[in-house]
Amino acid sequence: MFHLKTSPAAGSGRGGGFVRKVALGAVAALALAAAAQTGASAAPAATAAPAPAPADESEPAPEPAPAPAQWVVLGDSYTTGEFVGDPGPALGSPGRDGCDRTTDSYPSLVARKLTAHPPEGRTVKLTDVSCGGATIDEITTARQTPVSPVQPPEGGWPSVAPQVYRASLSSKTDVVTIGAGGNSLPFSKMFVSCLIGGISQSDGASPCRDAYKANGPVFDPESIQDKYDRVTQNYAAMLRDVHKRAPKAKVITVGYPTIVPSDPATCDRQDSSELAADVQGLGRISVTHGDIAWLNEVNTHLNAIIKALTKLSGDTYIDIATPSVGHDACQPRAKKWVEGICGEGGSYWPQETALGLVTLTCSDNERATLMHPNAAGQADIATRVEAAVRDALK
Numbered sequence: 001m002f003h004l005k006t007s008p009a010a011g012s013g014r015g016g017g018f019v020r021k022v023a024l025g026a027v028a029a030l031a032l033a034a035a036a037q038t039g040a041s042a043a044p045a046a047t048a049a050p051a052p053a054p055a056d057e058s059e060p061a062p063e064p065a066p067a068p069a070q071w072v073v074l075g076d077s078y079t080t081g082e083f084v085g086d087p088g089p090a091l092g093s094p095g096r097d098g099c100d101r102t103t104d105s106y107p108s109l110v111a112r113k114l115t116a117h118p119p120e121g122r123t124v125k126l127t128d129v130s131c132g133g134a135t136i137d138e139i140t141t142a143r144q145t146p147v148s149p150v151q152p153p154e155g156g157w158p159s160v161a162p163q164v165y166r167a168s169l170s171s172k173t174d175v176v177t178i179g180a181g182g183n184s185l186p187f188s189k190m191f192v193s194c195l196i197g198g199i200s201q202s203d204g205a206s207p208c209r210d211a212y213k214a215n216g217p218v219f220d221p222e223s224i225q226d227k228y229d230r231v232t233q234n235y236a237a238m239l240r241d242v243h244k245r246a247p248k249a250k251v252i253t254v255g256y257p258t259i260v261p262s263d264p265a266t267c268d269r270q271d272s273s274e275l276a277a278d279v280q281g282l283g284r285i286s287v288t289h290g291d292i293a294w295l296n297e298v299n300t301h302l303n304a305i306i307k308a309l310t311k312l313s314g315d316t317y318i319d320i321a322t323p324s325v326g327h328d329a330c331q332p333r334a335k336k337w338v339e340g341i342c343g344e345g346g347s348y349w350p351q352e353t354a355l356g357l358v359t360l361t362c363s364d365n366e367r368a369t370l371m372h373p374n375a376a377g378q379a380d381i382a383t384r385v386e387a388a389v390r391d392a393l394k
Contacts, residue, residue, distance in 0.1 A: 020202050056254050068125040071114075072167045072246070073107045074139050075179035077132035078256060081105025083345030083367055084097070084375050090260035091151060091348060098146030099131035100377075102346075104332035104375055107177075109382035112388060119390045136184045136234040139163045140241040142185065149350045169245035175392045176246055177385060179254035180238070181306055184231050185298070188294040189369070192355050194295065195215045195277055198288045203269070206290030219356065232305050239313045251315040252383060255303040257324035257340050262296045263291035267330040274330045274340040278361045292330075316392070318384050327380075329371050337377030350387030 073079060077100065085104025088093035102108065111126040119125065130146055138144040139162065146157040146362040160166065169176070192210035193228055211217040212224040242251055260275065261267065269276050269286040274351060276286035287295070301322050310317040327337035339345070341360060345367030353368040362368050373381065 021045050022363070033142050047139060060268045066122050068123040069119070069174045070113075070172055071126050071175045071389060072169060072173055072249075073128040073177050074163045074167065074242075075124065075130035075254070076134040076181075076183050077359070077372060078182070079107065079130040079179040079254070080132050080148065081108070081378055082372055083134055083349040084373070084378050085348070085370060087150065087348060092378035096151075096167055097131075097160055098148040098152065099129075099160070100146075100148045100150065101128060105130075105380035106385055107379045109379060110158075110386045113386050114389070119393045124233070124389075124393070126208065127167050128165045130179070131160065133165065133356050134163065134180060136180050136231065136238050137162075139178065139191065140238050149353060152349055164242065165243055169242065171237075171246070173249040175252065175389055176242055176249045177254060177389070178238075178242070181231060181235060181302055182256060184234055185227050185302065187298075188355060189220045190298070191295070191371070193219045193336060194287045194291045195279070195285050196282075196358070198269075198291060199285050201263075201281070201288045203289040205288045206294055207288070208291040209294035228305065231302070232309065235305060235309050236287075241317065242315065246285070251310075251313065252317045252318060252385070252392065253306055253310045253315060255306055255320045256299055256376060257298055257320045257338055257381070258296070258322075258328045258371060260286060260292050260296050260325075261328045261330050262293065262325075264292035264296075264330075267292055270338065271334075271341045272362060273366065274303055277341045278342035278363070280361060281361045284359070316367045316388055318388055320380075320381055320384065323380060323384070324377065327377070327384060335375060336388050337380060338371055340361050341368070341370060343369035344374060345369050 016099050080100045081102035081104055082100045083102070084287055085102040085108070087096070088103050094238060104130075105116065105125060107128045107130065111124070113305050114124040131138070132338050134144055135142070143161060143164055145157045145159045147155060166175075190208070190212070193211070196219065197207040197211065198205075208217065214223060216222045216224075239251065242249075267289065269289070270278070270284065272278060272284070275292060276284055278284050300321070303319075307319070327335055327336045329336060330342040342362035343366055349367040349369075351363070351367055352359055354360075354371065358387045360368055360370075
């Protein structure tokens with residue numbers, strides 16, 4: 001242990017004075033201690049710090065911010081937007097997957113509205129895995145090989161997992177919107193069959209309808225009734241799978257708009273901005289008026305299947321066809337919400353496209369829009385989807 005080295009013993013001079021001072025200090029300390037024990041008052045050497053004021057219990061702690069709502073979008077090219085707006089991810093981005101999602105698709109438009117005005121004050125996180133050309137099976141069970149014509153990599157686009165896997169559906173998913181079904185007919189193959197079937201046919205003829213009422217045309221050997229039955233089974237299975245993966249989610253299905261008119265007389269069979277097409281080796285060909293009316297019936301029936309199965313599942317169906325009547329592909333530019341075979345599209349979108357055995361070509365700076373919603377059509381769908389999503393998050 002350490003020892004304190006003291007001054008010389010008591011006596012005259014500085015050493016004795018120091019010892020006396022130490023001794024007196026010790027006596028004073030003992031006296032103060034004794035006074036404290038007997039209750040005697042003594043002036044404190046320092047003032048104690050005041051106790052903190054009690055907290056104001058009338059002001060509750062702020063509520064933590066709610067977690068963002070999880071909104072997942074599944075669907076095909078009517079959902080992705082294709083040629084409307086800018087490609088997303090942007091051209092040249094390593095994240096491009098060949099699915100042709102765009103910045104002005106209805107999911108993107110709705111997401112911006114929900115960000116500007118959050119529903120119930122809750123932010124919404126969008127996960128959009130829609131992909132052009134997707135069938136019902138490719139939503140839930142089958143891998144898809146995208147076919148985007150926009151800057152495909154050498155060797156083509158690699159396949160992508162089913163959309164429910166890409167979206168990571170789970171018990172944390174709040175809302176799922178689905179726009180699919182047309183590619184499972186498939187409507188594009190049916191339309192090409194009707195184009196070819198219309199060669200040299202009168203307006204009132206319906207060769208395409210007649211073929212599909214039987215066993216289907218040579219390019220698509222399946223009857224229309226078999227198509228309806230298959231689509232019904234696939235769609236029901238898809239809804240069951242989505243509910244199983246996202247048991248707490250509100251599911252919203254989105255139908256298809258009125259693509260072709262119920263009155264085919266409004267269609268000009270020579271106008272490629274409507275339902276005529278320039279086909280390499282065949283010239284300009286078109287669907288007959290009789291088959292245009294029948295294709296409208298097919299579209300109506302497909303929507304009816306989607307609506308019925310949606311209701312049976314206890315989900316919400318959004319009718320896009322009714323509000324788009326009078327805005328089909330055969331309407332004037334200012335009125336149409338669906339482009340024709342050729343129409344207005346982003347400069348990145350091609351002017352020709354191969355559909356099976358035929359290649360369709362557009363001219364006059366038009367793009368191969370192939371009867372898809374334009375900007376006005378996507379905006380109208382967005383209005384209805386936004387309302388449904390907000391309602392689901394109440």
